[in-house]
Structures are given as C-alpha cells and as structure tokens.
Amino acid sequence: REERMQWWREARFGMFIHWGDYAQLAGSYKGHEIGRGGEWIMNRGKIPVADYQASARRFNPTKYDADAWVRMAKDAGMKYIVITAKHHDGFAMFKSAASKWNIADATPYGKDVLKPLAEACKKYGIRLGFYYSQAQDWNNPGGAAARKPASEGWANPDSAAIDAYTLAHKGHWDPAQTTASMGEYIDKVAVPQVKELLTNYGDVAVLWWDTPTDMTDEYAQKLKDALKLQPHIITNDRLKRPNFPGDYKTPEQKIPKPHELDHTDWETCMTMNGTWGYKSYDHKWKSVETLVRNLVDIASKGGNYLLNVGPTASGEFPDESIQSLQGIGKWMKVNGTA
Ligand code: JFZ
Numbered sequence: 001r002e003e004r005m006q007w008w009r010e011a012r013f014g015m016f017i018h019w020g021d022y023a024q025l026a027g028s029y030k031g032h033e034i035g036r037g038g039e040w041i042m043n044r045g046k047i048p049v050a051d052y053q054a055s056a057r058r059f060n061p062t063k064y065d066a067d068a069w070v071r072m073a074k075d076a077g078m079k080y081i082v083i084t085a086k087h088h089d090g091f092a093m094f095k096s097a098a099s100k101w102n103i104a105d106a107t108p109y110g111k112d113v114l115k116p117l118a119e120a121c122k123k124y125g126i127r128l129g130f131y132y133s134q135a136q137d138w139n140n141p142g143g144a145a146a147r148k149p150a151s152e153g154w155a156n157p158d159s160a161a162i163d164a165y166t167l168a169h170k171g172h173w174d175p176a177q178t179t180a181s182m183g184e185y186i187d188k189v190a191v192p193q194v195k196e197l198l199t200n201y202g203d204v205a206v207l208w209w210d211t212p213t214d215m216t217d218e219y220a221q222k223l224k225d226a227l228k229l230q231p232h233i234i235t236n237d238r239l240k241r242p243n244f245p246g247d248y249k250t251p252e253q254k255i256p257k258p259h260e261l262d263h264t265d266w267e268t269c270m271t272m273n274g275t276w277g278y279k280s281y282d283h284k285w286k287s288v289e290t291l292v293r294n295l296v297d298i299a300s301k302g303g304n305y306l307l308n309v310g311p312t313a314s315g316e317f318p319d320e321s322i323q324s325l326q327g328i329g330k331w332m333k334v335n336g337t338a
Helices: 002-011 038-044 049-058 066-075 114-124 159-168 182-197 217-229 288-300 319-335
Strands: 013-017 080-086 127-132 206-209 267-270 304-309
Touching (some): 066 080, 066 114
Parallel strands (some): 013 080, 013 304
C-alpha cells in the first residue's frame, strides 16, 4: 500500500471533472432553475426517465479537445485527473456493452470521450482516475436513488404526490427505475462497467466511488474484487460504510482544521463556483487568491486538493475556470514544482 500511495502523496493537486448529459440541461428544466448541483438535476427536478434520456439526443460536444483539457491541468500544476465516468444519472461517458445509456450509443456525438482523455494523460504524464457512481443510478433499472424531497428542487406543483411516491419506493420517482432489483443492477451494469473501465483505458490510477446509498457488503465486495484488474489502483472511502475504508478520506468542500487531522491520507474535493456539474447561471466563482490559499493550506497539512471543473455541453471548460487555472499556474511557476 505504501508503494501504491507514493505518487498520490507527492501529487498534492488534481483536477476533478464532472461532465455528463446534465451539462446539456445546464441547471434548467422546462424553464425552471433547479436547485443544488447541476449533476443532480434529474433527481432534484424529478425528471421522468424517458424525458431525461431524450435530452441526450441533444448532447453533442463537438468542441471537446482532450489534449487541451489535459494541458490546462498540467499548466496549472495538477498531477492527476479524476473524471466522472458515470455519475448518479447512470450515463456512461464511455462505450459500454452493459448499458445502451452511454455517450456512444445514446447521443448524436456517438463516441467514447474517455479514450482520448486517457491518451492525452499518457502523453503529458498525468495520472487518470475514474469517478464511478456504484450505487445511485437513476436510469439503469435497479440502481439506487437517494431520498430527496421534490420540494427542494423547484416549486413543482406535484411535489406532495411525488414525495409520497418516493417515500414508498426507496427514493425512486419513476416506475421505470424499479423494473430490476439492485442486485441485478450490480451484477449486470455496475460490475461489468467497472471492469470495462479497468480494461479499456490503460493504467487507471484511481477509482473514485461515491454515495453508497443502499449498498451492502456483498455488493461492495463484488466491486472491490473487480479492482484486481488494476493491481496499482487506489480508491477513496466512499464504496460502502463501514467495512470498506479504501485508501484515503474525502472531506468535501472543506479543509480540515489541524485538530481534525489523524494519520489517514485525505483529499479535499472542491468546486470553483457552487456546482459540480455545469450550471449556466452559477456565477459564484472563487478568486484565484482563494484557490491558491486553499492549495497551500491543504498541502501544508499533508492533504491533496482535487479542484473541480464542470465542462459545458459543447465540450469546453467555462471561461472562468480557464482563467482560474491559468492564474494558479502563474503562481505555481514561481512558487511550486510545476
Ligand atoms: C457527492 C455527489 O452526490 C455530488 O454530485 C458530487 O459528485 C460530489 C463530489 O459527491 O456528493 C456528496 C457526497 C458526500 C458528501 C457530500 C456530498 N459528504 O460526505 O459530505
């Protein structure tokens, strides 16, 4: 383990990328601005499965340039990238034989976006990790759904009825979500897709699990076993709590105070504005000064900083994120090891 962790402990700074079909909705559904993270829009807006899947027919990121993305990370001094291979909406950003709900089969773009990213990372010496939502999946039948009230998303006139339904159906709001059991989803979608990710993209440095809603030890063990395909891989602590601690902790949107530190490795993940997935109307950007101070604070305490970018549906980083990455890069050239 010490050996597997070495590069990660020296890295200090990485890029998180939240990109998926939700970028295309950019925080709005049927003219309503939906609250909270842009990547949660399907759940918060209680968007029916058929409607959400229809939205992918407009997802065509023709301006996507993996080489440019990786160069921006590298120029900012980042040493690794973790990208959402599949977020809670179940949309695979890669060609998958386990589910048609993937970017190659469900969009006019028709191509895997992880392949070019893996190639660019290799070219520039940046490590690549995959975020994979192992439990929550709102589109592939049998996937879990966190219990969230409809009223938190927007003033939906049907909120009361939707909330009653989700309460009776483990957080699901559309009958299409429950035509399979979670066990079937784990065996037919989650495990096969994780195996695809660990087979088709060369070296995978990190598997970043998230939100273990309704996970059991049995499901977690099956996913953990799949990791044997990449003997050097490291993972975070969100596969299943307790019993599956992974290699490092993941404080979210906050930097631990000195007295909160123990001897566990940790990584603070953080957004540059207020959302992980792109939202057209979120303008609460942190300043370059704040971002650099955060990085220094985290590094001084022995942690890693995983700083998020939420690309648009056309496949570009928001201008503000590009500016910030360049600003950090300038500071790193003088003070860092970039
Ligand atoms: C999760 C996701 O639901 C979210 O969309 C995003 O991907 C983020 C990085 O992770 O959200 C969480 C997960 C854990 C906590 C808070 C938000 N937590 O432990 O406080």
